[in-house]
Amino acid sequence: MTLITDTEPAQSTRRANTESPLLDVLAERWSPRSYDKTAVISEAVLTTVLEAARWAPSASNMQPARFIVARRGSASFAKINDALLGFNKAWADTASVLIVNVAKLAIDETRDNPWARYDLGQAVAHLTIQAQSEGLHTHQMGGFDGEAIATAFNLTDDQAVVTVTALGVLGSADDLTPELREREVAPRSRLPLAELLLVND
Ligand SMILES: Cc1cc2nc3c(=O)[nH]c(=O)nc-3n(C[C@H](O)[C@H](O)[C@H](O)COP(=O)(O)O)c2cc1C
Numbered sequence: 001m002t003l004i005t006d007t008e009p010a011q012s013t014r015r016a017n018t019e020s021p022l023l024d025v026l027a028e029r030w031s032p033r034s035y036d037k038t039a040v041i042s043e044a045v046l047t048t049v050l051e052a053a054r055w056a057p058s059a060s061n062m063q064p065a066r067f068i069v070a071r072r073g074s075a076s077f078a079k080i081n082d083a084l085l086g087f088n089k090a091w092a093d094t095a096s097v098l099i100v101n102v103a104k105l106a107i108d109e110t111r112d113n114p115w116a117r118y119d120l121g122q123a124v125a126h127l128t129i130q131a132q133s134e135g136l137h138t139h140q141m142g143g144f145d146g147e148a149i150a151t152a153f154n155l156t157d158d159q160a161v162v163t164v165t166a167l168g169v170l171g172s173a174d175d176l177t178p179e180l181r182e183r184e185v186a187p188r189s190r191l192p193l194a195e196l197l198l199v200n201d
Contacts, residue, residue, distance in 0.1 A: 035096065081098065096167060105158050140165050
């Protein structure tokens, strides 16, 4: 069993080949599908990772991000894993924690928060970077049955299931199926920065 208790440098061999120098945690973050299925994340580290999400900025400081946090072996973990779709089912259960990222959509009974999903994404981004700095890895997923998750956790209409994040300790690509292994070791790529800049005056 691997117990992550203290801050450790990320052990990543897939550092981004960036056009400009980035912070190590940004350049070294990537989304693995192989996790150490015996690793247990300490409660202190898990709380720190969630704290990063709590302190993300949000429109008018409305803080619409909500999370369902499920440790491997719990009933909640099984419910989330059951709701994953396609090939996500083949790897995500090796993560130490599955987190359902939920956006609170309403400001009050008459007004929706148009930035709820944006702010949730921002909170998740902060979580992923804090996790990276703790020596952990994350993998966000859109492939799941949101209705099944909403039902399993009695969510209200105001609580939208947006993504699921796998959080864990990096495992070996060799533990994956051949198809997933190929993706795990494939070169990482991005569009050129110039293509992202609609205007760069
Ligand atoms: C909103 C969102 C949904 C995603 N859905 C899935 C998914 O269902 N399954 C999966 O294996 N990866 C999923 N990914 C991971 C992306 O494929 C991955 O982030 C992208 O290829 C870039 O790779 P990197 O994170 O390693 O840099 C998702 C990522 C995001 C942000």
